[in-house]
Amino acid sequence: MSMGSPGHTPGFLVWRLANKWRVAVDRAVAPLGLTHAQYSLLASLYGMQRAGERPSQRRLADHTGLEALYVSKLARALEAAGLIERTRDPRDPRAVQLALTEPGQAVVRQAIAVVQELLERLxxxxxxxxxPGTRAFTDELTTLLDVPLAPSVPNDQSTQRTTP
Incomplete structure (x- = not known):
């Protein structure tokens, strides 16, 4: 049965596609000793560094859409593996800046090539x-990603039960 069968909601299909992509990237970058999340962090950091930026963990979290705490955990693991360096921001001692090491740059360049080949195939x-179909698909995905999430309201009266 195709995942595009009638009855599947767009949300279900996006979820399935995201999971398929994550698994495919995990498999593709595993020989380089990386996970999909680590690849996402390294590739984003690589692009930001090429643009002249030395981002903080917070900035990288915002860029990737990953939770800041998860980025911190990934960054510590990548630092232990010798792929990135973490240093205190001289302008803000609470902030940690990230940079690729030389081995990190070599690994991420290989990983980008592997993921690019995977993307071409998929x-x-x-x-x-x-x-043109891929450009239109990309535009539609971008439109959906640009829609802000509604902020959660912890004390929303409409979701609380009242007692008589």
Missing amino acids: LEPLGGLDA
């Missing part, structure tokens, strides 16, 4: 990476 049904 996008073949849409016509490939540079196809």
